[in-house]
Amino acid sequence: MMSDPERDAWNGWNAERAPRYPHQKVVQFVFRNFDEPRRRHSSALDLGCGSGANSAFLAENGFSVVSTDLSDVGVARTRQLFRDRGLEGLQLVQRLDETDLGNAKLDLIISVGVFDCVTPDVVRRTLERLTQYLAPGCLGFFLFAHSRDFRITGRVPLLEHGYSRAEVDSLFRTFPEFEVDEYISTYQSNQIVQHEWIVTTQS
Ligand SMILES: C[S@@+](CC[C@H](N)C(=O)[O-])C[C@H]1O[C@@H](n2cnc3c(N)ncnc32)[C@H](O)[C@@H]1O
Numbered sequence: 001m002m003s004d005p006e007r008d009a010w011n012g013w014n015a016e017r018a019p020r021y022p023h024q025k026v027v028q029f030v031f032r033n034f035d036e037p038r039r040r041h042s043s044a045l046d047l048g049c050g051s052g053a054n055s056a057f058l059a060e061n062g063f064s065v066v067s068t069d070l071s072d073v074g075v076a077r078t079r080q081l082f083r084d085r086g087l088e089g090l091q092l093v094q095r096l097d098e099t100d101l102g103n104a105k106l107d108l109i110i111s112v113g114v115f116d117c118v119t120p121d122v123v124r125r126t127l128e129r130l131t132q133y134l135a136p137g138c139l140g141f142f143l144f145a146h147s148r149d150f151r152i153t154g155r156v157p158l159l160e161h162g163y164s165r166a167e168v169d170s171l172f173r174t175f176p177e178f179e180v181d182e183y184i185s186t187y188q189s190n191q192i193v194q195h196e197w198i199v200t201t202q203s
Pocket residue numbers: 010011014018019023047048049050051052053054068069070071074094095096097111112113114117118
């Protein structure tokens with residue numbers, strides 16, 4: 001595989017800094033919306049899977065999971081995590097806006113901390129591309145940085161773009177229904193504000 005600086009940077013992140021546990025908001029969303037029998041008959045996409053903590057959580061709880069990421073290190077680590085835990089799944093090295101899932105039909109899409117790594121144009125193309133893979137009733141869970149997030153205002157490396165509400169509304173109108181919530185965590189007596197959007201969609 002040819003090296004490129006963006007992939008190299010994310011390979012470094014995946015080798016050293018990727019979370020080992022699923023995001024609590026993903027856990028909450030999944031258990032609120034999918035009971036056990038539904039999970040066993042559902043297929044899920046983890047878009048920008050990183051090193052696979054959320055993907056493995058989904059597979060352990062019954063979903064058939066496809067995990068995609070630009071980072072070959074992230075994808076290899078996800079594959080290894082599945083092997084270590086005796087899970088089945090499909091892991092693909094793919095850019096967001098080149099997502100190719102054949103004739104898959106998805107019941108759930110999650111994407112955690114990924115849309116803020118790319119520009120709104122990439123997100124627009126990605127969401128348009130995903131429409132062909134949505135089964136009726138497919139739910140989506142998308143978490144990404146708000147324009148006021150400390151990582152955006154402080155220009156933390158690898159974070160490309162924080163989204164305004166107007167951008168969120170414009171991007172997600174490809175879905176028949178969506179809800180937009182803010183997810184705010186503070187640190188160091190409110191000095192650091194991690195300000196994110198959680199967009200949940202229904203098809
Ligand atoms: C902050 S990490 C989040 C990883 C994972 N979702 C998690 O919650 O642990 C962002 C991930 O997005 C991936 N990524 C960045 N730009 C991408 C792109 N254009 N296409 C696909 N994946 C991308 C990175 O390789 C990285 O694994």
